[in-house]
Amino acid sequence: MDSFFSLLDSQSRSSWNYNTLKNFRQISPIVQTHLKRVYLTLCCALIASAFGAYLHIFWNIGGYLTTFACFGAIIWLHSIPPYQEQKRVSLLMASAVFEGASVGPLVDLAIQIDPSVLVAAFVGTALAFACFSGAAMLARRREYLYLGGLLSSGVSMLLWLHFASSIFGGSTAFFMIEIYLGLLVFVGYMVVDTQDIIEKAHLGDLDYVKHALTLFTDFVAVFVRILIIMLKNSAEKDERRRKKKRND
8 A cells, every 4th residue: 555655656746846837848839829718718708607697686587598598509609610700709608698697596595695605616616627727738638538438427427316316306415416426527527628628729629619618618517516515515504503592
């Protein structure tokens, strides 16, 4: 066992050092420019999504209709050729607004319970996204792409769990297993999708709109799950305080 940990330690020391952190030569200047466009577009999509949540809070527009509208905008975006850049960016922003409105009920609930939970969930998601995307950029090319099949199996498992809970009825514990498993899967997708985008860009695929959409989907999926977990923890703390007051 000690030899195993010493091996891991020696590998981590050899692969993670100052030279590794400053060495971006494996990412060409063209790919670096592409990544800047991807992350800038992602930031704009997140702002648009926040605007969609804001619209729901004031006009209560979030629901199945906005969810279907989001899917429709994404399908429409994929059907448009890459050279129609302005139209595709507009559809990306529209899908982000609809996604924000669909998540709006959860955001509204968080504001009513404790607004600091909402801020903490967003900051936590942003930090996780930065850390795992950075790790994917600094790793060797295609190092984590093999995880794609495993994560796809995780998504299939999530779908079956959701299907089973909708038919047989699910407990709170069953729901939280689904949430934590989903969080693990989509955090993994942050790494895999980042490396996939870099590899595609090296091969000439510079469709920054599609790549920004991929990362936006990962970000929202992780954010929703972190927010649910934090809201549940906050509710449990409040319940303990109430019981303590009753006992006193």
